[in-house]
Amino acid sequence: MARSRRRTVVALTALLTVAAGLPGTPAPAAPPPAAVPSRAAAPGPERWSVDLAVAGGDDVNVAWRSGRLRLADPRPTARTRPAAAGGPVAEGILLSAPRTLDRPATRVRAQFAARTGDGGTAVAQVRGWRTRGWTEWRDATEAVFDAPVSRIQARVVLTSSDAASEATVTGLTLAADRVATTAVQPAAALRYRVYATRIGLVGGTTANGHTVRTRDHFAALPTRRGLSPRGTGDYTVKVCTTSGSRCEYAPVWDVGPWNTRDDWWNPASVRENWKDLPRGLPQAQAAYQNGYNGGRDQFGRTVRNPAGLDLADGTFWDGLRLTDNAWVDVTLLWTGGGARAVVGSGPLNLRTGASASYASRGLAATYAHIPVQCYVTGQRIAGTYRTTTRWYRLVGGTYVSHAYLSSIYGGTVPRC
Template sequence: MVTPRKLVTSGLAALIVATAATPAAAAPEPPSANTWFATLTAIDDDDVNVAWSTGALRIADPARVPDGQRAPVVSGMLLLAPHPLAVPVNQVRALTTGATTGVGVEYRGQAPDGTWSEWTPAGTSLARDVPAVQVRIVLTGASAAVAAVALVAVEGPPPPAGLAAAGNVYRVYATREGLVGGTTANGHVIASRDHFVALPSGRGLAPKGTGDYTVRVCTTSGSRCEFAPVWDVGPWNTTDDYWNPAATRQSWKDLPQGRPEAQAAYQDGYNGGKDQFGRAVANPAGIDLADGVFWDGLQLTDNSWVDVAYLWTGSGVRGIIGSGPLNIRAGAGTSFASKGYAATYAQVPIECWVTGQSVAGPYGTTTRWDRVGTGQYISHSYVSGTTGGTAPAC
């Protein structure tokens, strides 16, 4: 990797000179696909509460503060398009000009099988080289602004070994998000009986209209489950990726893996019983459920403990649900009992497949049924595509 590293590093030097002299809106052509400028002027419906104004990317509405148990501070996010690299590497670095406090540059990497890493701060290495990356720029605080961002993909030092979350399942307290008509952290407008979840860290926030980060959330009895995308950040905290090991956890590194800060604060008086914003924690919630997940998927009647799998931290074949919420059946046919739902866009694990009832769905007519868990099956006619390889027959 010596030659590629020299190539992209020299490209950054050229970008630094150009960025210092040229506004982002008039950036020159980058010297290679591993060095480029962020286009800060192209705002679309993937972006949240940002605007290009008077020569900088800024908060669009300084008065827009999230509702409920989400962060009590104004924020915004610009999501750039995925960027293919000329040379697969494991790190993206960023150089900003005209940046105030409250400007963060984060990225994620896409593996050849289509799966994405978690979002990570620019300058931090991924666990493996990737052929494509995606960058987002996060503004926190009403006055946050940045004029230009230059980016370079390089081969950085490998991260410490053994720090993966490894697909663990944790029992956490779930609350109902509600907030119909509100806007989530990824720009989704919340509908009645909606199907998504919120986690208290942006590291697992899926872009709008995707299930790149999907959870399986089940009742503690295992009688009902739902696969749902992560489309919001909360409750209580915004930097509490409690499903990750302590060494890579954003905050609260002294807590055991799988224990949300809000739970520790509520049950044990951790951090003086307060969240990261100094608010008194009123419940131990580690996940928020949209109404459709809460009432229909899990058939809950009150806030409750649930078992959650953070599916992007594991491995294996994933099927993308193209039309949902889709019934999860106890067997390979529509006459079998419903065991819950798979939401639209959710990426569900396909352990293997069996032959069952013929079903005509939006993606064809087939007798294939995918096993997504013990005693859990979905018709493949509702699966729009897969990542992570090909599933075997059971």
């Protein structure tokens, strides 16, 4: 029997805004018309078209042909699907260059033209930069910025279930402006206890296009909302053994385990799927322990373990010194505030004092963004970026040398 083919043309206009209102202006006590000051019209939105050309080396499994963005290879294989998820779909991501806005914005409108069918999907997402770093990625229909942002970045995610699927995009236009809002003061970064598994899969490809290496150092979460672009640690987790004896700061470079749309740390109002689950409970854990969703993941597979986090081999074996899958404490660092240091050369030892003679209590992977509390003077270190006696104390009481840190942002670091 000939296969039925379904086509859907999508033209989406979405309003992404911080929930806030403009205060009203009290009516004057009957002054003459000339006495009423004129109110300048609010500036119009800043508009631009996102360049869908594939360039720069940070795009994954996408191609621009005949005026359409499409999957370069729509067949689900080890090189076209996220390594940690291992789902039955091929995936591709186009990452646009960040756009510096003419003026800070809290609202973005998106016009998105896509064509999908037979198991193909196309999603436009955005994120915004504020002082303490990037917001999480949000689908164009639900993004919320918690403070004015100075830069906007967009990405397009395409998926297909087989070579016959269609998922193409012809255009994406964004418009940013500002409405009244109250910035949210960040609390401490969110921290949960979840079950972690080892990724392995050396030679496979992660969702951000990284090729998995032997004893690699990165993590995977079952959503793209906290997926760092390749070669960055924009979204970094701190993973510790439940005893607290070993920790590693690792960038999130892959999507999985099990699901690809389960940001389990977000409240129901924001969470992509499984909104009836308690905050902090991964869907795979609920499926494995309680038979939630018939004990199956989003792809219909029987869930064989309760994992809500995957760890690359180096993070698993060397950072935490685990010998088997285990419960761990994970901190989602981008959900908190404070100054951050970027590890330019790692994995970097987390020392118990400001000298290489002190014991190591874990590692900080290359590109990880680590929260720094204050600095002290310690052993002089000749490192990748500088020779210095400055050491930074991290949350939790461990220390790293400034010699291996490429940059610091998000606030001033005081002396301890």
